[in-house]
Amino acid sequence: MHILILSDFFPPQVNAGAENIAFELSQGYRSRGHKVSVVTINKALKKGELVVDKDDGYSYYQIGFNYNEKLSAYVGLYNPTVLKIINKIIINNNFDVAHIHNIHAYISYSAIGLLRKYGIPAILTVHDAMSIDYGKYDQGVSSKDRSLNAHVVYHTNYFKMWKKHWKRYNPIRNIFIKHQFKKLKKIVCVSRELEKLLNANSITNTRVIHNGLGVISKPSSADIENFKNKISINPKDKILLFAGRLSYAKGFDQVQNLIRKLILKDENIKLLVVGKQLNFTDDIANNIINTGWISQQEMNLAYSVSDITLVPSIYLDPFPTVVLESMRLDTPVIASVYSGAKEAVVDGVTGFHVNPFDIDDVADKVLKILYDDKLHHSMSDQSKKEFEQTFTLEKCVNQYLDLLI
Numbered sequence: 001m002h003i004l005i006l007s008d009f010f011p012p013q014v015n016a017g018a019e020n021i022a023f024e025l026s027q028g029y030r031s032r033g034h035k036v037s038v039v040t041i042n043k044a045l046k047k048g049e050l051v052v053d054k055d056d057g058y059s060y061y062q063i064g065f066n067y068n069e070k071l072s073a074y075v076g077l078y079n080p081t082v083l084k085i086i087n088k089i090i091i092n093n094n095f096d097v098a099h100i101h102n103i104h105a106y107i108s109y110s111a112i113g114l115l116r117k118y119g120i121p122a123i124l125t126v127h128d129a130m131s132i133d134y135g136k137y138d139q140g141v142s143s144k145d146r147s148l149n150a151h152v153v154y155h156t157n158y159f160k161m162w163k164k165h166w167k168r169y170n171p172i173r174n175i176f177i178k179h180q181f182k183k184l185k186k187i188v189c190v191s192r193e194l195e196k197l198l199n200a201n202s203i204t205n206t207r208v209i210h211n212g213l214g215v216i217s218k219p220s221s222a223d224i225e226n227f228k229n230k231i232s233i234n235p236k237d238k239i240l241l242f243a244g245r246l247s248y249a250k251g252f253d254q255v256q257n258l259i260r261k262l263i264l265k266d267e268n269i270k271l272l273v274v275g276k277q278l279n280f281t282d283d284i285a286n287n288i289i290n291t292g293w294i295s296q297q298e299m300n301l302a303y304s305v306s307d308i309t310l311v312p313s314i315y316l317d318p319f320p321t322v323v324l325e326s327m328r329l330d331t332p333v334i335a336s337v338y339s340g341a342k343e344a345v346v347d348g349v350t351g352f353h354v355n356p357f358d359i360d361d362v363a364d365k366v367l368k369i370l371y372d373d374k375l376h377h378s379m380s381d382q383s384k385k386e387f388e389q390t391f392t393l394e395k396c397v398n399q400y401l402d403l404l405i
Contacts, residue, residue: 001404003095004098006100010038013044021127022101025397026038032397035057037060037061039061041064045062049064050085063085077173078109083110086107086111087114090115100122112183123187127190127318129197131174131181133161141315146361150337151193151337156200187203188209189206191343219300233305242274243302244274248314250313300325304331308334309331311334311339312334313336318340319339319340319343326383327344328387328388334352344391352365352368
């Protein structure tokens with residue numbers, strides 16, 4: 001079977017969550033003997049330029065295109081420059097099926113209609129809320145609601161959306177996207193939270209397939225010790241890990257407030273921050289280890305030296321890859337109730353669910369894991385077991401192939 005993959009961005013040009021998942025799936029398809037062709041964008045190329053790399057059963061098409069992304073609500077619907085090239089690629093190949101990932105900014109949603117024109121069945125994986133909103137979906141999120149039952153408002157208020165994004169709001173955008181989605185064989189959501197959002201906004205024909213990752217071995221003891229020395233972790237330190245964008249939406253303000261609270265009880269608690277390097281306030285600076293961005297190999301070491309991974313998003317964060325990366329290396333996760341991460345974390349077994357606005361409760365659960373060796377050991381073991389039973393790349397590929405074939 002010849003599988004066409006469409007994605008605005010793709011490794012190695014971009015190594016982000018959705019792009020890495022798309023890459024992992026492409027390799028999974030190849031390992032099952034399927035021919036794979038990837039079509040993506042390279043902003044460094046000239047507009048309309050096409051660069052093709054081919055390997056045994058694998059083709060990688062890069063199309064040159066760049067523009068002011070403030071216009072994405074329009075270009076993301078129809079991009080004639082890119083679609084013209086994709087049309088030629090389709091004509092010159094015999095694709096059996098297509099797997100579409102994020103196309104809301106460059107390839108454009110009109111690519112779905114192009115596939116339909118040539119009779120190519122297509123599924124689309126929704127990795128985020130961009131088919132509904134223009135960014136991080138947080139309608140209904142309130143610091144006043146600190147319960148564990150808190151969630152976003154699934155049915156979108158379009159007036160609020162216009163008010164928030166009015167400079168780039170396109171009144172026909174969502175209508176057009178829904179029309180294109182009707183041409184798909186199936187819409188795959190990476191979490192039940194994301195599926196609830198789509199269904200509440202009249203996007204149906206959905207099913208959930210959680211992301212999966214390859215099974216890897218834990219780094220060696222020597223490599224772990226070398227990494228500890230490199231980033232100055234002391235034997236008495238208790239490490240909390242935060243990895244990703246250091247933004248309000250990702251809950252980084254909450255994390256800093258959490259550390260302020262925790263170090264009053266134990267000065268050996270440290271926050272390992274993997275992301276942009278920042279200057280922190282004096283009251284917490286000595287308890288922050290800020291590595292900057294690091295390689296995936298060092299990221300695996302970061303999970304291995306950490307006692308807990310924090311995922312305190314305060315928006316509908318569909319299914320953060322950091323959760324699975326942490327679980328496969330035995331590190332318990334504390335996951336926000338607003339995030340699809342809670343669907344991977346078994347509350348009280350592999351970690352805890354928390355409302356990131358309730359700092360007291362988050363602190364209590366952190367301390368419970370840190371100071372109860374039996375609980376920490378159990379959560380570590382159960383995290384790896386849950387990953388291997390439910391969230392491996394092999395299981396994920398099997399589910400997608402069932403849809404594609």
